[in-house]
Amino acid sequence: MGGRDATMVLLDENGIRCDGRKVDEPRRIMIKAGGLKNADGSAYIEFGDNKILVGVFGPRDVHPKHMSNTDTGILRVRYHMEPFSVGERKNPAPSRREIEISKVIKEALEPAVMLEKFPRTAVDVFIEVLQADGGTRCAALSAASVALADAGIPMRDMVAACAAGKVADTIVLDVNNEEDQAGQADMPIGYMPSLEKITLLQLDGVLTPEEYKKCVQVGVDGCKIVYDIQKKALQDKYFGNGAD
Numbered sequence: 001m002g003g004r005d006a007t008m009v010l011l012d013e014n015g016i017r018c019d020g021r022k023v024d025e026p027r028r029i030m031i032k033a034g035g036l037k038n039a040d041g042s043a044y045i046e047f048g049d050n051k052i053l054v055g056v057f058g059p060r061d062v063h064p065k066h067m068s069n070t071d072t073g074i075l076r077v078r079y080h081m082e083p084f085s086v087g088e089r090k091n092p093a094p095s096r097r098e099i100e101i102s103k104v105i106k107e108a109l110e111p112a113v114m115l116e117k118f119p120r121t122a123v124d125v126f127i128e129v130l131q132a133d134g135g136t137r138c139a140a141l142s143a144a145s146v147a148l149a150d151a152g153i154p155m156r157d158m159v160a161a162c163a164a165g166k167v168a169d170t171i172v173l174d175v176n177n178e179e180d181q182a183g184q185a186d187m188p189i190g191y192m193p194s195l196e197k198i199t200l201l202q203l204d205g206v207l208t209p210e211e212y213k214k215c216v217q218v219g220v221d222g223c224k225i226v227y228d229i230q231k232k233a234l235q236d237k238y239f240g241n242g243a244d
């Protein structure tokens, strides 16, 4: 996309990336649990320059009623980017990309949420991307897990998410926007660390079988870093000084 410096060095001779990080270093991550008083649960995440707010509602009645399931609860996810979240104004109407990401995040959360405990109801997850800088689906998924936990929804585990990728022929953790556009592969991963289960894995790009394995391992290690920050966000709200 426009404005990228064609002479930018993605990885220098010392193994330092275009934003000053090492290959296995994630961007700065900050998660805050709670914050929205009208939601049952909420979370705010800053993941590098990504800024995302998530509100969770439910379990609550399903309208229209025929959408409900008598055997289990249902999860509904809406991922939405604000028009001002990217350099070039985004049309506020849902794009194909937003519909796809909503579906991907819903399917990544479903194995974690004990929906069977709430038949006939829905849990709604609203994701608002305030600022985007590559990797919003992973940041949104991580924040959504914290918001669900904040809402008191029973879960088997939280889903932590982080991407790995291939940049300048090297497998790196947490691909940023520049690397996504100029790099060779981007692999967003969602992972339940306690259960050791992957719930999201996409791949944009081409990798050899060895690179693929390494990418999964690097991504999973990144998810474990995110997981610790998710747990700390909940601890800060419920046991620490961040209660609101």
Ligand code: UDP
Pocket (backbone or CB within 6 Å): 001, 086, 087, 088, 090, 097, 132, 133, 134, 135, 136, 137, 138, 177, 180
């Ligand atoms: N992006 C943009 N305009 C759009 C959609 C995306 O500028 O309409 C940027 C945004 O910074 C986003 C990045 O492109 O984070 C990469 O988008 P992708 O579809 O790969 O999803 P993401 O990496 O955010 O999960």
